[in-house]
Amino acid sequence: MGALAALNPFFWKYRGRLALGMLFVLLTNAFSVFAPVVIGEGINLLESAYTVFLAPLDAGRPAEDVFSNAPLAAPPTLSTLSRWTGLGTAPFDAPQSREELVRFVTFIAGMQALLYMLAYLLKGVFSFMTRQTIIVMSRLIEYDLKEAIYDQYQRLPSAFYKQNATGDLMNRISEDVSKVRMYLGPAVMYGMTLATMMVLTVGVMLRIDPVLTLWSLAPLPLMSLAVYKVSARIHQKSDAVQSQQSLLSAKVQQDFSGIRILAAHRREKRATQRFESAADEYKFRTLDLVKVDAMFMPIIVMLVGLSTILTIYVGGLRVFSGDLQLGHIFQFVFYVNLLTWPFASVGWVTSLVQKASASQARINAFLEVEPSIANTAEAPSEIQGRITFKDVGLTYPDSGIRALDGLSFDLEPGQTLAVxxxxxxxxxxxxxLVARLYDPTDGVVEVDGQPLKSLHLPSLRGAIGYVPQDVFLFSDTIAENIRFGVDHAEQAEVEQAAKNAHVHDNITGFSEGYDTLLGERGVNLSGGQKQRISIARAVLRKPRILIFDDCLSAVDTETEAIILGNLRRIMEGRTAIIVSHRVSTVRDADLILVLDEGRIVERGTHAELLEIQGLYADLHQKQERSSPEGPA
Ligand SMILES: Nc1ncnc2c1ncn2[C@@H]1O[C@H](COP(=O)(O)OP(=O)(O)O)[C@@H](O)[C@H]1O
Ligand SMILES: [Mg+2]
Incomplete structure (x- = not known):
């Protein structure tokens, strides 16, 4: 329950809607409780018309006697209304003859029916307004929550995503939020309905007859308990169904995406068998759920039936003993039915609140995670592009792997470093480390002489064009994919970037050109094309620091030479870090670092490294020999 307190600020934010909603709940319920009063009054009138007047007249008593005996009065609600509205009581004057009596009763019955309809109409209007305020409020809070969670997703560093399963993280923003919304909307609404309805209805019932009230209500708490138990079972079973459902769709999705491998290894039969057993389990769990589900309504109907029978039986006895009028029994039967849903919803609301509380606890824990990589600087800074590593080491916290050790180098703005x-x-x-996707565990990484930890993070990231090793393209057009890193770019700029990445001709070769859709519903690109689009995305930004992480691996050496030539031109005066396992890619760099097991084993220019006849020279020789183009 405590976790839900985190939502109180949201209730406060939308307090206007909440207060209006409460008012509408009260009005809705007031009219619900009022409508049966009108019915009860109508029946009471009919009853007295018969017992006091018609029965004696039929028995042969003289009319003067009967009508002077006791005047027949209009029902309390009608007389009160006509007094309030100043219409006068003329139509309600006590009848003095049989004809007048019939006219009187017909008129009153019509009025009561009108009142009843009016009450239900107003109840409907207010119940609509209740939903329009409270359910709308819950949707607004849901939106706010999702935004807060999404913001947090964006703040968290990549290490966080490595440590948590994607599906699990997705659940925060979808499953958990919708469970919390069930608390914000339905649970709050039904909770308030429950409270006001009970107070109003039970209040009216007690005023009419406390004894009958006790008898009528006796079975209802039993119903709350039964509904709570049954809905807990239903939740549990439907969770089981849900998880099997996701398993099933995950399986199908995986089989679809791996269909070629599946066919190539002739595993179709195996896949079908495995699908069948998973589908069987799903069927079994659904049938299990249906069984429990089927108990829900019968339990409610049975207990309401019990209440109704008790009301009629005990009420009848009390009418015989003269403690009660006939109309009140009808009124009570209405109330028992009115109270069905509130009593049933006690159990339902309780389980909603419990689920919401568990979900909110998870959301709170997620929102409280402090990103390990956060911006600490206030003011943005202009990045020049000088990069310094001072004895840098990094041990990955999750695997304990020592990935870098004792790395030192210094790169001037405008220089190219190859790794x-x-x-x-x-x-x-x-x-x-340069893009500060991780912080080093030892040593310092500096840009422009300032440690990254104290450098304005958005400025740093904004100055870097990073082409990762595993290219990621969005399911969007090619143009939008290239434009991704900037707020706005003209088509001409996009095309220029594509030309620099030597992918323009490929793109114009597609029938839709730059508007070609990529991904699931679009074309599939070759590895090299993907890499070059990813490069176009980075160079479009004209970054101060460009980082190529092995992103030319799927490009042939000829194309590579063209791209690197273009880069030299556009990266004039800008810093570049080019990672590769190919000598051809790195030979023109100002500084080449040869890494082995996280340490720099050789460093220098191409010529210097060939001179020392080490690892680099070895690599050079091997690659020259195996290269289809022969020695360059
Ligand atoms: N996110 C990570 N968590 C844990 N270990 C990692 C992670 N990324 C890389 N490693 C490990 O760090 C070492 C260096 O990896 P990496 O920098 O990717 O090498 P390269 O790019 O030269 O292939 C490898 O042993 C790798 O398994
Ligand atoms: Mg790598």
Whole structure:
């Protein structure tokens, strides 16, 4: 329950709607409780018309006797209304003959029916307004919550995403928020309805007859309990159904995306069998749920039936003993039915609140995570592009792998650094440290002589064009994918960037050109095309610092040479870090670092490194020999 307190500021934010909603709930229920009063009065009138007048007349008593005996009065509600509205009581004068009596009763019955309809009409209007205020409020808070959670997603560093499963994180913003919304909307609304309805109805019932009230209401708490138990079972079973459902769709999705591999390995039969067993389990769980579900209504109907029977039986006895009028029994039967839903919803609302509370606790825990990489500087700074590593080391916290150790170098603005080394030697880690996707565990990374931890983070990231090793393109048009990193870019700029990345001709080759959709519903690009679009995205930003993480690996050496040539032109005066495992990519760099197991084993220019006849020279020789174009 405590977790839900985090939502109180939201209630306060929308306090106007909440207060209006409460008022509407009160009005809705007031009219619900009022309508049966009118019915009860009508029946009481009919009863007295018969017993006091018609029965004696039929028995042969003289009319003067009967009518002078006791005057027949209009029902309390009608007389009160006509007094309030100043209409006078003329139509309600006590009848003096059989004809007058019939006319009187017909008129009053019509009026009562009108009042009843009016009450229900108003009840409907206010119940509409209740939803328009409270449910709307819950949707607004839901929106705010989702925004807060999404903001937090954006603040959290990549390490956080490595440690938490994607599906689990998705649940915060979808499942958990919708459970909380059930508390904000329905639970609050039904909770208030429950409270006002009970007070109003039970109040009216007690005023009429406390004894009958006790008898009528006796079975209802039993119903609350039963509904609570049954809905807890239903929740539990439907969770089981849900999880099997997600398992099933995950399985299908995986089989679809891996369909080629599936076919190539002739696993179709196996896949079908596995699907069948998962689908069987799903069917089994659904049938289990349906069984419990089917108990819900019968329990309610049975207990309401019991209440109704008790009301009629005990009420009848009290009418015989003269403690009660016939109309009141009808009124009570209405009330018992009115109270059904509130009593039933006690159990339902309780389980809603419990679920919401568990979800909100998870959301709170998520929102309280402090990002390990956060901006500490107030003022933005102009980045020049000088990069310094001072004895930098990094041990990944989750795997304990020492990815970098004792790295030092200094790169002037406008220089190009190349990093070469085997897979797993720490090249990507180095690139990520410059963009401050991770903080080093030892040493300092500086840009423009300032440690990254104290540098304005948005300025740093804004100055960097980072092309990651694993290219990511959005399911959007090619143009939008290239434009992704900037707020606005003209088509000409987009095309220029694509030309620099040497992918323009490929793009114009598609029938839709730059408007070609990528991803699930669009075309599939080759690895090299993806890499070059990713490069176009980075160069469009004209970054002060450009980082290429092995993003030319799927591009042939000829295209690579063209792209690198373009880069030299557009990166004039700007800093570049080019990671590769190919000598051809790095040969023209101002400084080449050869990494092995996280350490710099060789450093220098291409010529210097060939001179020392080490790892680099080895690599050079091997690659020259195997290159299809022969020695360059
Ligand atoms: N996010 C990570 N968490 C834990 N270990 C990692 C992570 N990323 C890389 N590593 C490990 O760090 C080492 C260096 O990796 P990386 O920098 O990707 O090398 P390269 O880019 O040269 O192939 C590898 O042993 C790798 O398994
Ligand atoms: Mg890498």
């Amino acid at each position: 070469i080394g085997r897979t797993g030697s720490g090249k990507t880690t180095l690139a990520q």
